[in-house]
Amino acid sequence: MPQAQTINPTFSGNGNPDLGYNPPGVRNTDSAVPLHRKEPVTHDYNCEGPAPGKLAFRWIYGSNVAAKNRDPRVQVMQYNEDTFVLRQNVCVHWEAPFTYLLFGNQSALLIDSGATADAQHYPLRETIDAIITRWGQARGRSKLPLTVALTSGEDVAQNQGLAQFAGRPDTTIVPKPFDVMKRHYGFRKSWPSSKGAIDLGDRVIEVIPTPGTHKDGVTFYDPYCNFLFTGDLLFPGRINVSNDGDYIASLERLKAFAARQSVRWVLGGHIDMMFVPGKFYPRFATYKPYERVLQLTPDLIEEALQYAREVAGRDMMLIRPDFVLFNGVSPDQRTRVWPEGVPNIDPPHPF
Structure with a gap:
C-alpha cells in the first residue's frame, strides 16, 4: 500500500x-x-478560522409552468474543495430542498436526500456518485465510503431520496425510525441532552439533537467550515413548530453551542423568504425569482429563540424579516397584522 x-x-x-x-x-x-x-x-483540515468558500451566486428559481422547465434537476454549488451544496429543482418539487455533501480523508457525508425518490426525475445518487468519483481522482482515492444522514426522518421533503441509495456499495444509511436513529448515534438514553459524531477522517461532524419542528430533528455542525446544518429547525422560510417547548429548548441548546463554537453560517433545508423583509412564497409555488439567500447569520438563533418564546402556548403565526413562525396553525395561515419593526415592502411583480 x-x-x-x-x-x-x-x-x-x-x-x-x-x-x-x-x-x-x-x-x-x-x-x-x-x-x-x-x-x-x-x-x-486544521486551519485558523473557517475554511474559505463562497455562496455568492443565484439559485435556479423555477418556472411558472413547471412542466416546461429545462433547468438541471439537481443544481450543484461547490463551496470549497471538500464541501458541496446541492438543491433540488423547484419544478421537480416545490420545496426545492437543499442537501449537503462533505468530504474527509476517509469518507463522505450526505446530509439530507431531497423530496423525490424517483431517480429519473431527481438524479441525486447519480450526481453524488459523479462528484465522489471526481473528488477521488483528485485525491488519489479510488474508494470512498459514504454516509447518508437526515436532519429528520419525519421530514418528507428531506427523506425521499434515501431510496436511491439502498443497496449502494460502501454506504451507511442512518436509519429513519426514531429509536433506531437514536441508537445509531448513541442517544438512546440521553436524548436530547447529549451529542453524537460522524468522523469523516480528520473532519468530525457533530450531531446535536434539536427536536421541535420534528420530534427526531438533529442539527449537524462542521468545524471545518463552521457551518450549522439545521434542516427545518431554522431556515429562511415558513417554520412549522410542532412542539414549542422542544423548539425553545433546541434553540437554547444551539445558542449555547454557538457561544462555545465559531459558527459562520446557519444553513437550513429550504428557502421560502423573498429578499424583501417578512415576505415569503406560498406553498406549491414553482417560480421564485426573488428569493432571499440561503445562509443565515448565527445571531438569528437568538432572534428565533426570542420569538419562539413569544408564540409559546399560543396558536399564531409570527412574521420576522428572515423567517416566519407557525405555531399550532396551518402553514397556509395568513394575517393582516404586520409586525412592528419589520418594513412592509411590496416585492416586484414577476410578470
Whole structure:
C-alpha cells in the first residue's frame, strides 16, 4: 500500500496564501493539480478560522409552468474543495430542498436526500456518485465510503431520496425510525441532552439533537467550515413548530453551542423568504425569482429563540424579516397584522 501524502494547505503548493498568484479565497486547495493522483492525499483540515468558500451566486428559481422547465434537476454549488451544496429543482418539487455533501480523508457525508425518490426525475445518487468519483481522482482515492444522514426522518421533503441509495456499495444509511436513529448515534438514553459524531477522517461532524419542528430533528455542525446544518429547525422560510417547548429548548441548546463554537453560517433545508423583509412564497409555488439567500447569520438563533418564546402556548403565526413562525396553525395561515419593526415592502411583480 502506498503511503498517504500529507500536505498542509496553508504552506504548500497553491495553498500558500503568501504567494502573489494565490488570492485569499483560494486556500485549502492542495489537490487541485494534478487531477489524477497515483498516491492518496491526506488533507489537513486544521486551519485558523473557517475554511474559505463562497455562496455568492443565484439559485435556479423555477418556472411558472413547471412542466416546461429545462433547468438541471439537481443544481450543484461547490463551496470549497471538500464541501458541496446541492438543491433540488423547484419544478421537480416545490420545496426545492437543499442537501449537503462533505468530504474527509476517509469518507463522505450526505446530509439530507431531497423530496423525490424517483431517480429519473431527481438524479441525486447519480450526481453524488459523479462528484465522489471526481473528488477521488483528485485525491488519489479510488474508494470512498459514504454516509447518508437526515436532519429528520419525519421530514418528507428531506427523506425521499434515501431510496436511491439502498443497496449502494460502501454506504451507511442512518436509519429513519426514531429509536433506531437514536441508537445509531448513541442517544438512546440521553436524548436530547447529549451529542453524537460522524468522523469523516480528520473532519468530525457533530450531531446535536434539536427536536421541535420534528420530534427526531438533529442539527449537524462542521468545524471545518463552521457551518450549522439545521434542516427545518431554522431556515429562511415558513417554520412549522410542532412542539414549542422542544423548539425553545433546541434553540437554547444551539445558542449555547454557538457561544462555545465559531459558527459562520446557519444553513437550513429550504428557502421560502423573498429578499424583501417578512415576505415569503406560498406553498406549491414553482417560480421564485426573488428569493432571499440561503445562509443565515448565527445571531438569528437568538432572534428565533426570542420569538419562539413569544408564540409559546399560543396558536399564531409570527412574521420576522428572515423567517416566519407557525405555531399550532396551518402553514397556509395568513394575517393582516404586520409586525412592528419589520418594513412592509411590496416585492416586484414577476410578470
